[in-house]
Structure formats: C-alpha cells, structure tokens
Amino acid sequence: MHGTWKVAGILAVHLLGACASVAKPAATSSDGWLPARDGTRLHYRAMGEGRDTILVVHGGPGLDMNYLAGGLGMLAERNVLIFYDQRATGLSEGSPGERISMQTFIEDLEDVREGLGISRVSLLGHSWGALLALRYAASHPERARSLVLLAPMEPGQRFRAETSERQKRARTAADSVAIARVLQSPAFRAGNPAAVDSLYWLSFRTTFRDRALAGRLVVGSTPRTAEHGGTVASQIFSRLGAYDFWNTLGQVRAPVLVVHGDADPIPAAMAQELARSLPEASLVIVPAGHFPHAEAPRQVRRAVERFWRELPPPDTIPPRG
Secondary structure, X not given: OHHHHHHHHHHHHOOOOOOOEEOOXXXXXXXEEEEOOXXXXXXXXXXXXXXXXXXXXXXXXOOOOHHHXXXXXXXXXXXXXXXXXXXXXXXXXXXXXXXXXXXXXXXXXXXXXXXXXXXXXXXXXXXXXXXXXXXXXXXXXXXXXXXXXXXXXXXXXXXXXXXXXXXXXXXXXXXXXXXXXXXXXXXXXXXXXXXXXXXXXXXXXXXXXXXXXXXXEEOOOOHHHHHHHHHHHHHHHHHHOOOOOHHHHHHOOOOEEEEEEOOOOOOHHHHHHHHHHOOOEEEEEEOOOXXXXXXXXXXXXXXXXXXXXXXXXXXXOOOOO
C-alpha cells in the first residue's frame, strides 16, 4: 500500500484535484450502476428534485463522490444532482491499469450521460473534476449544455510554478510532521480507509483560507478508494505528462461559470485567464481557499443557482457551432 502513495507528492504539485464535503444531512437519494463501453459498472447516486439535472464530476483523480456529495447537497433543493464514482474508486468497478487515462474517463462520462438518457448535460466539476468536465465539453460540444467549474485545476502549466510556491508557503512544519506521521503509521500502510482519509484531510486543510473551517470536511473514502486511489492518481498524471489544454478551450461552446476562492493556492490569475479563454464564461471570486463550497457555501449557492436559473430550459438550448 505505502508504495503507491508516493503519489502524495504528485497530488501536491497538481493541487490535489480533490474535493471535500461539509458534514450535513443529504437530500433523499437513490443509487444505481451504469455500464461503461468496456463493461465496467459505474456507480451513481441521484438526489434532489427540480427543473434541472446536473451531473457532478468529483475531484482527484483517485477519489470518489463521498467527499463532495454532502457538501453540494445544498444545490439539490431545487435541482436533481447526479454524482458518479470514477472507475476503480468509490463503488465503481475497475482497477488500476492501462484503462486508467484521461481519455477513458472522458468516455466514462459520456457513457454515464447516455446511460442516464440525458440529451445535453449540465456538468459541475470540482478541481480535477472541473478539468475533466472541460475536456469532455471540448470533445463532445454537442452534448454539453453548461458547465460550472468549482476551484478548477489549471488546464496546463502556465501557473504551475506559482501554484507550487503558494502551496509550499501554506504548509507549516507542523503540517509536514502530521502528514509524515500518517504516512508511517501501520494503519495507513495497511490501507485503512480512515488513515487514508486522515492524509487527505491534513493535505486539504493547508488549502483553506480559514483553517478553522477544515473541521467541516468529511472525506469518507470507500475501501476501494483507499486501495486504488494513489495508484489511479499516479497513472493519470504520469500519462498526462506536461499536459497543456489551453489551446483547446475554444472548442467548449457551452456557457461556463468559474467559481474560484480568493485564497486558493491556484492563483486567481489562472481563473481569470481561464474565463477569458472560454467563448462564453463568467467568473465569480468568493472568500475561500480550494474548497469554496465548504468555506463560502452561501456565496457559492447564490452564484451557481443564479447561473442555472438564467439558462433557457434544457430542451430549448440549441447546440452551438
């Protein structure tokens, strides 16, 4: 187990692509499984009711829906939210190997959309999930109705050095000691989900604007996530290499809302450049770090619901371009 978690350093460099949830009662939900094109069964959970159906793409890579589903439950009061576990994590089938790649994850997202019977899908992605949503929308512009990018990962390397430096400044000596203690613990080496969650939580806490609010986070990794997550992340980033998708953003024809925390280690300049590079995008900056939905839930809810409310009804938006 511990060998696969060399990826902890990779996650730090790429700013965790991950997400977390506020511990609160969730809306009534139902679970199911959908087949990907290679037969892998992907787990999903639907919650809420309302005018719009939103497909939520969690962060990572190598995490699952659990740490995001609770925190975004506030958006299920007026909308149907559908979360799914990316392959090899959560309750979805699969294991690390050659099928773990950005392209496969894009195909999985398309298979989930098709399996749910959604003609044109509204996506909400956080961090790595936002990057995946962007890549999906660029690859399937006729299928993307709208995108909400919450604390998005950069689609390239322009701001990587600045992001890394901001991360280093945010991590204290005490943080490093606490993280090392978890990494060296027998429970972590044995793949205990609670120990794996501790590692994530300690890392996530360093990205908060107000660390006192980090206690709201509930990671909730499943045993499969604890077993495979580090390897999945390592394989994804290894195969992506020094990726650069900036020049593909013009292929995204759907309207986009970017929500970014003013204290996110990923600099606000990246979010501003991202919004400028997309054909139809707006940017909202909120007082938060890398988990705006946990630190500034009212501001996030107001911005996101306004964006969705101003969209035409789902069946009246024609494909663009």
